[in-house]
Amino acid sequence: MMNTELELGLERRIGKRSAAVVEKHLGITTVGGLLNYFPRRYLSRGELTPISEVPLDEEVTLIARVISNSTRQMRARRGSLTDVVISDDAGGPHRPGHPGAGIPGTLKVSFFNGYRARAELQPGRRAMFSGKVTRYGGSLGLTNPDFLLLDEDPDTPGMDPEKLAAMPIPVYPATAKLTSWSIQKVISTLLDTVDLGALADPLPAAVSAREKFLPMPEAYRLIHAPQTPEDWRRARDRFRYQEALVLQSALARRRAQLAAEEATARRPVPDGLLAAFDRQLPFTLTAGQSAVGKTLAGELSQDGPMNRLLQGEVGSGKTIVALRAMLQVVDAGGQAALLAPTEVLAAQHFDSIRRTLGPLASDGLLGGLGDHTVQVSLLTGSMPTAARKQALLDAASGTAGIVIGTHALLSDNVSFYDLGLIVVDEQHRFGVEQRDALRGKASKPPHLLVMTATPIPRTVAMTVFGDLETSVLDELPAGRAPISTHVVGLAENPGWASRIWSRSREEIDAGHQVYVVCPKIGTDDDGDFSPGEAEPGPGDLEDDGAARELASVTGVVEHLREEPALAGIPLAPLHGRQDPTVKSGTMASFTANETKLLVSTTVIEVGVDVHNATLMVILDADRFGISQLHQLRGRVGRGGLPGTCLLVTALEPGHPSRRRLDAVAATTDGFELSQEDLKLRREGDILGSSQSGGRSTLKLLRVLEHEDIIARARQDAQEIVGRDPSLADHPVLAEAINDYLNPEKEAFLERG
Template identity: 55%
Template structure:
């Protein structure tokens, strides 16, 4: 029925859950609509006007609709907050079928033009025509609520409702197994499966609809938890190397040379990890700690425990810059202990080896030999570690830094040991992304949390800079950066893209923000909305090229040594720039998100993120973590050219409101949903979960997890619960199910 909606079978259609219910006579509030998103509303037509277009042939029909929310305030004319204007091009049927006073279902993309809500060429279905309503009328005329479905422009809600009503009566329910065991259904007071589907799509009242949703939500939770518990139990039967370390090994000698005391949280988390690694079953632990909380020291202690146990440890980093920094910091922390067998090295130590894709062939061969022979106790690398040419002598521990930068399958490559021992796994993150939060709630990962910051760290002050409201603040940004450099500090200017010379508009950011404020929705002109509009330069993202030009033209930054860092540069050039910046030879670094993770320059105290609305919450928090790493107070400015009520402002306001990464993860999950918790997709844009929501349904998830354990205790193969087994098989193929346990 729709590739975009994934409705290919009758089962897909029945599992397409209505987004909400509406009732005849009730109108949808416009206040809750999200800009730039597809929406379905029930509204009343206020006026209809058709006129000829000015610059091209044809006509435009403008329909004004209302949600009547403004009646109490006497908003009875177009332009009030309770109005929306619909534009139909060459649509004579709309002018004929939509008359004043008509109630109808309208579906389309919601935009704002001239301060007013608009939709262009929306789909509509009048609710007052008894002979043309199809499924909508059949539900409404008996007083049933009307189901409003998630829809697209090509497949609107009323067509989905018609399809559901067509197929529902013809289903032979005796051939459809119920995945929810009878005992579970009775315990929670749920109806049988046919009734649940009828109440989901054709509910007699609101309560029946909510109870049907609760049944399917519980079913989904039970399916996922049964698959998860079953696979987790199977994994626990796999063997892992026992890495119990020793009291007089490299780890104890490293700890003796630490110039600082571990925080209580680092000690506690270290003990949790040490206990896991000393067991004969694989550790699967998530180490969460805010930026600068000291995760790397904890991970290094775990890697040294593996070395002391005669095994190897691998640290997987997302970028070559970060991998090189890990090598430098670990070698500095270990000193002679990192160079066993070399002149000046400690013979009782180990060897640390780096492997990246851009290494010269000779260096790569030496690294591969050291890894294969076991000479290298700690191996640091990027995706190059995942190559089939890399052979470990005895890999005992895999540490993944910034886990959200790797796909699940990529991370698991290092653990794929066939039928042999499975290496222990430690994944680290400074900001849990929605997928990780969801998996944590689902009990897939053992979680350790580092709380607080090491002594001497200063908090970061974060502010949103809206150039539409305050255009003069652009000059102040550059002046503020100059003051920081003059004080001996360093500055990051971050742009969302690299850009090309021909993409740079000849204007300041404030000028482009003002132009953006005047730019109508796509396809609408600023005059009467009936001419095509070319892409406006104000809509382009700030690039490093554009930013570099603005810096070069700024009198405040004329004598500041500036460099540009982005992903198109050769690896050697990127490394050289970062080394110069770390050494204090560069005062201002114009860059992309190549500095997002791991870059450690304690003297950098000022960051400006331009077009911050183009970044996600996790990215912004990670970027901000590049400052505040020393003993000096630090400031982060989140610059946006968007209007104050733009949806993206909610994200950057959230980042400015707190530096708590875990609080931000909760906000991120709420705004973006869980993402695809059963697969590679981690953006949150879509969710494998149909009804479950990790934050809202914790009690249901916990109940389903206990019920899954009870079921598997008496029926491990699910032979007596074949409906549940078939549902799991249909819902989770083998590869997808594995994602549950890989985290």
């Protein structure tokens, strides 16, 4: 039994005219699309909306009482302006005749030529308003909002006033042209005409019975037209679980498909390269590194492909763990590819892996050790032609056991002799097509290890990386020193601006080095934000973006060359638009301690490893996301010397964007920060590519708040798919998965 009713065109159930309006403003064309357009929240007719909680720059729907109404003729243009002051009654009693705007709990509402507002919005009346909240002259206001008087409700004539006051009003995500109550009206028509009884339930009957869920037809009715708050809560619980189950079943099905694929087992060799490497390691692996190493070794030895996510703080030793896995594959006759997001990082991995291998690298720094050697090759887009040709040849012939590169590894002319393992560094920088392109270069599905230094809360890992098994390295190896982080607020302490540079000089005079990070390259651009990073949203930019010039690499370098405290100090710029040879020359000079101060964009965010750098100054730190700030500060304190990070901001202390800075200064625990980050940014598009806040694809599910629901649904999904991998006995669930995962989301799940 399939849900054909949900796929019907809307015009069949609500008429052509209404359907056209819904399609134009909401982009919805089917019965199912509109039925699943759930209310964002519910208002009680009997209660006023707290005006202090009304968000700036967003479409809002609120209930308030009118305090005053006055109209005047406009001077600059023809027509009249009606000003209505509305209240949530939090500001206390109002004196008669007092206009009230600006008092806590009041909001000014302006109407141009608002004849209806002038007549209807009389003092004492209650109404629902819908519009965009803006800031004008220091106080919040609404301009030309739509409104609906609540004193007499045309839909419910003769209803008991007490019952009416308790009846929740659904508030839908509205647009400037389509109010919440217009959407409610259309959905009300739909509920009268749609055949809800014909809908098949994607939830297995046993799950519904266990959870005591409402039947689906009733749940649709009560989520859109509840009589009591209990009605919508019960309906929402049902749909929330349904969403979690559909999502987790999609991931479980994906995991089952991956497990059924056939990979080449790469079993350990008792006296091979890996054994030689372990013998010459100058330090002992941490307990976590050993444990994860055992897990990887076991999975590489299987006939099914390994698909594992390795999370670990900056400096937790992920690279050693990955290198040991690569050596096991090379021992077994295969090749390993390491994919890095930037050329700087690829070159760094190349240098550090060859340095770590020492005499085991066959083009070895110290000459090879007989058979126990491996050739490591680097392949990037900007390499000289001859070197690039040689690297391509070495990958294709199997001469290179380990190939390290950027997305240049993905181009059509790159082929491998026998690709056995792909290691992806900093997963969130790579798109689906890129991973698929690399997988396609192996004759059988290769093993996959994804590494990230961005800590991911457990629920997000269950949801976003649900098709990968997860390992965490949560202890730092010996020699990592603590990093202290301080917010430097220039708004309240303007004198600190020059102190930053004398502090930098002290660090350099003590023999150490300094990073200075800027949000943009030159004075003419908008910023050098990394792909996939959270660029500041409109809420972050309000009232401070236009007023101040952001720090740029070129501007700061010019300023610091004139800065008395840094006289005679060798400093250099580094950013993404420089020629690759200039970039690598600058990095080499900084690594060799010739350049003492590096002024850079976020290109140094991942992987840059200079042990002597102890101070990082991040200018306009409020322009970066939490995870980015955490990554950046991980560049200092790497050589056993304590690190310091200064988050410099010109924003006022109460500004919302300073919450991020306070959060980063308060803890160096990446997992704690990732939870905070998610709270501040909202989920973003969990299953889409835009993971930077904004609208969540998840309708009712919130990954931080509903961990228990997600875990329960995951358990159910694993049992269902375990018994029935193709979901042949659950056709409605399979159909719901296909509807929920449009092609882009499905592709996103194919992160293997």
